[in-house]
Amino acid sequence: MTYKGLILMILTAAIVAGLASFTMRGEEEGTLTVAIPGTDFKLDLVLVRAGTFTMGATAEQSDKTNYAKPVHQVTLTQDYYMATTEVTQGVYRAVMGDNPSRHALGDDYPVDGVSYLDALRFCEKLSELTGRRFSLPTEAQWEYAARGGHKAPKQQTPYVGSANIGAVAWYDHNAQAKPHPVAQKQPNALGLYDMSGNVWEWCLDWYDDYSSAPQTDPTGASGGSMRVSRGGSWCNGSRFARTSNRDSSFPNSSNDCLGFRVVML
Secondary structure (H helix, E strand, C coil), X not given: CCHHHHHHHHHHHHHHHHHHHHHHHHHHHCEEEEECCCCCCEEEEEEECCEEEEEXXXXXXXXXXXXXXXXXXXXXXXXXXXXXXXXXXXXXXXXXXXXXXXXXXXXXXXXXXXXXXXXXXXXXXXXXXXXXXXXCCCHHHHHHHHCCHHHCCCCCCCECCECCHXXXXXXXXXXXXXXXXXXXXXXXXXXXXXXXXXXXXXXXXXXXXXXXXXXXXXXXXXXCCCEEEECCCCCCCHHHHECCCEEEECCCCCCCCEECCCEEC
8 A cells, every 4th residue: 555545544534533423422412413315404303311200280280281180200211312393394395205284384384284194104214214213202202301301490381491481382372373483482401492382293102091100111002093292383272382281183184283293212
């Protein structure tokens, strides 16, 4: 090997090592960006570390959410990454090739008009494209992250990230009867946007009543007719945007108030 060839090999190895360490640092620091191959679109995600929390209509959620009772202890034993925003129309189109939104207002708006089955197909396709494992969050993963996960404040708030709904959510009082671009409101402690309001978000679980028993890595009922959705939307009043609020829809149904966000496992 020539001297110049040896120098080139050393420089190339250094560059590759530098890129690898950059990616590792990003993951260790709790943030990660996943590019969608062949497009200009990407997903920003934050690390949610494993932990234990109280799920359901805790005291700050008020009696208006008593259908999210009984409160119960949940332990999540695995770290995961959650997308900082709802899946946007631009990202959905980049992955699936179309935009089903009934409010097709722009790439930065949350996708709507997607069924649970559509959301699962998106996760499967995104996993194939990126070589990463994407899914809808379980209901427990969703609420744990909404409450701030391992960065949760000691004083929980009624809405995701604030006691002031207007600071964190687009809902029927301020949305002017339409969704809004993602990440325009204040994030929660983890850096997650729009978990209260904008569009409802599908979760992986079948909908069923809660149990008071402590649970580890719950995935919901073993069967049912409705899938869980969370977070409220621009269509709904403030009580639907509360952190513990639960709703459900048939898995093949869709509407212009319903979208989703993803987790990476």
